[in-house]
Amino acid sequence: MAHIQFVDELVREYLLYRGFNSTVKAFDTDLKADKDKGFRVDKIIEQILHYINVSDLNGLKEYWSHLDSLVFSKLEIHVQPAVRKMEYSLYKLYLVVAAQSTGGVRNEKVAEFLAKMLPELQGQNEWRDWFMLPYIQKPEENTSFSLYFTRAWQDSVLVSLHNLLATVFQCMPQPTLTSYESDAALVKRLQDEVSALRGKTQKQSVEKTSPIGHQSRLAAYSERLSGPLPLVDDFCAAPAEPLDSGAREAKGLRGLLRQMGGSPVMGRRAARSQSQN
Template structure:
């Protein structure tokens, strides 16, 4: 539960931001006297070993009672050990095992695993679950982005690509600018047919000119002379 320490820092920052000086001071004092050690298993084991190494039996009993009320009573574990008084128990075959280094290390490892498991299964306040919620939201956003990318890749491409459309525009611009050769629509018509057509048009033009005022004056002059 390493995130608990980070939440503690957030609370301190919030109290400082709000100007709750007395509350912040009380909060810091409570953190210093915190028997739960921020739910850090290594710190709890270290505190237990400290009481054992300095032979502080009262401190060990008090600290164990705190752990019992916090953890062990909720697990429905009720153990009332009773040992008879034996001189030199380390030499007694029934208890000599408990004085070996291997057994002590095994007990510490078992206690460490027990506390770690219990702390992970404890009900968490809403404030401490924000990190897991943020991670979950980030995963959902990544999945959504991946699905959106696959959907875009699966969409059919447009038949008219931008390159083809651009080339058509370029060809049309060249035609307008005159760079491309112009095609004569009458190039397929035979030249003889064009000559006969031109002669017929010229004859009709001459006939029409007979009705002009100039031709009329010439005709009137010839009649007066006769």
């Protein structure tokens, strides 16, 4: 949502143009104390990490409550468990960073967190082992906490937080002033499409009504009709080989009969006529 900063500049410029100097001062003061960071995800994560690194539990809880009231509380019910899981992951990251602090600050910050969060976390199974954290000398080697001390888990928490915030901010309803750029782009695209369709329609109408195009089509049709028509011989493809072979076979049979002294059929007919006589 980088366009938010541009809209802020437009509002400030308008206020100066109208001469609302006191309003401009109040506007600048509010921008400096803006907890939403112009809805920039990287700036919000940077602020959360600041509270975690300095072990400021009150600041972390207050900032998350602000995000919850502004954004997360307006989400659908089935998304709320994911938001709560992300909140608890940040609390665990807070404890991991506090446990890695040097000196006596480590146990002090961890114990302070558990004491303040006891009413909220007591009775939840996933937090039962965390109350033993102040009494473990090397929690990074303990099987219950070794995963949370890895760089991979810590990075996955930040990536999940980034994706959650980016998705939520993208789906938030935008005021009319912030959607001017997308509306202008939509109008420009529609105008280009209308111009392209109008040009295509005009081109087609010119081609249909043009006398040159009509004469060229008539000339092509006349040229096709004036040419000689091809003659087709229906018997050109008839095979001649079977007839020639049949004639040769008949001729050979007659020669064979002459050599044998006549046809046996004719001989039987002659003998039958003599016996009858």
